[in-house]
Amino acid sequence: MSITLRDPAGKSVQLSDTPFAQGGEAAVYDVPQFPNVVVKHYHKQVLENRANTLRAKIEAMASDPVLNRFKQHPALAWPRFSVVDERGQWRGYAMRKATGVRMNVLAHAIAYKKHFPGLDRPSLVSYLLNLLTTIQVLHVAKVMIGDYNPANFLCDPGSNKVTLIDCDSWQVTANDKSFRCPVAAADMLAPELLGNELGKIGRTLASEHFSLAILLFKVLMLGRHPYDACGGASPVENIRKGYFPYGLGGGGIPKGPWFNIWSHLPYKLKEQFVRTFKDGVSNPANRTTAAEWIELLTLYRHEMDKGWHSTEISPAMPKPKDYRGTQSISQPLVPEKQ
Missing domain, CATH: 3.30.200 (Phosphorylase Kinase; domain 1)
Structure with a gap:
């Protein structure tokens, strides 16, 4: 009825x-x-x-x-x-009415094949840029998403557009009154929010930047959480400790395609993940902003169009150690340990 x-x-x-x-x-x-x-x-x-x-x-x-x-x-x-x-x-x-496929399907090593046939890295990056553009507009209006559940972002397989749903859970200041975001998965939260009653604590741009970086990492890495370490503690405990297993001084990257994918990402993109997930744990000022991610991902897509980076979703082999590209953001200032 x-x-x-x-x-x-x-x-x-x-x-x-x-x-x-x-x-x-x-x-x-x-x-x-x-x-x-x-x-x-x-x-x-x-x-x-x-x-x-x-x-x-x-x-x-x-x-x-x-x-x-x-x-x-x-x-x-x-x-x-x-x-x-x-x-x-x-x-x-x-x-x-919003339609599309939830982003947790896009960021899944197997499920994406059914809903996004022919998906490649430039398309994946285009989805993220579309999302980031909207998030940047919201942040200017002092709207904090708070709950960065990938299922709340719907991806259109035909256009690379992303629609944001469940807006009623976000933190807003409307008609001179503040309304907080009472929900979020613990493994998507900034460390300063862990253990707090979310409905009673305000979200900040710094906490948004941390959660946003987790989301971006998971999409680029086909669902792998940045703080998921082989033989280590849970992602939530690793967030508290700032234990990010990738980059120099890391260790514990989970078995599977994750090392290959990480190795093919541009150096400066990886640099910002390391900055946010290591230094940014104790110093929120070191967390990469939406505007900075837009700049880096735009350049990444441009360089893929030029053939400077692999466009495969899951490269079969790690990036060769002698690969540096030409005028590429893959070029480190010092020799990089993959």
Whole structure:
């Protein structure tokens, strides 16, 4: 049986019989009258505990004079307006319909082959640049994503575009009120956030930069976590210790294609991962920014187009030690130990 809700003007909107998608907090339904719109309908138990808090945040995001422009942003499933049931009880909100394949599939050593046939490194980098451009816009507006779950980024196999979903969990300041991000996987968090109740601690650009670097690494490395070390502790414990197994003084790179992939990445790209995941653990100022990643990945894609780097998703062999390219960001200032 389909659900009927009302928009702020009191107009009835009928939802599809079955959800378009669903998760632990809510189900997302198509709106047959409006093919480009979906409704996020929160589960009963969520509404019983958090309806007032959720409604306040959603309506602030939709009405804030600075943030409401994101309702029309093509890469964001930003809340547009609240919906209520026929008794006037708040049930969720309407947003742009987002389609695509979740980024955790793109960043998977096997699964990507089904959904992204013919994928190569330039295309992979293009997805990341598209995502970074949107994130940079959000950061300028002081919006912190907080939860860098790859499943919250939808990749279009036909265009290299990325759409960001679950915007309602982000940290925003709207209508002069701050709303924090209460969720995230521990292994995607900056070390200063670990062990804290996330709904009570503010995210910063520095914590964003750390989580963003983890996401970029996982995509470039086909799902491998940067702090996953062979014979070592868990990624979360390695984050606390700043134990990054790649680069000079590393050790413990997991068996498999990971060393080959790492060896083929440009030197200065690897340098920034080392900077963020080693020095940046104790000194947040050493974490690479979105703008810096955009510059480096743009140059990486340009140099792949020139044939200076392998375009294979998973190179069969490590990069030859005598390979340096010409005027390439692979050229280290000192001899590099692969």
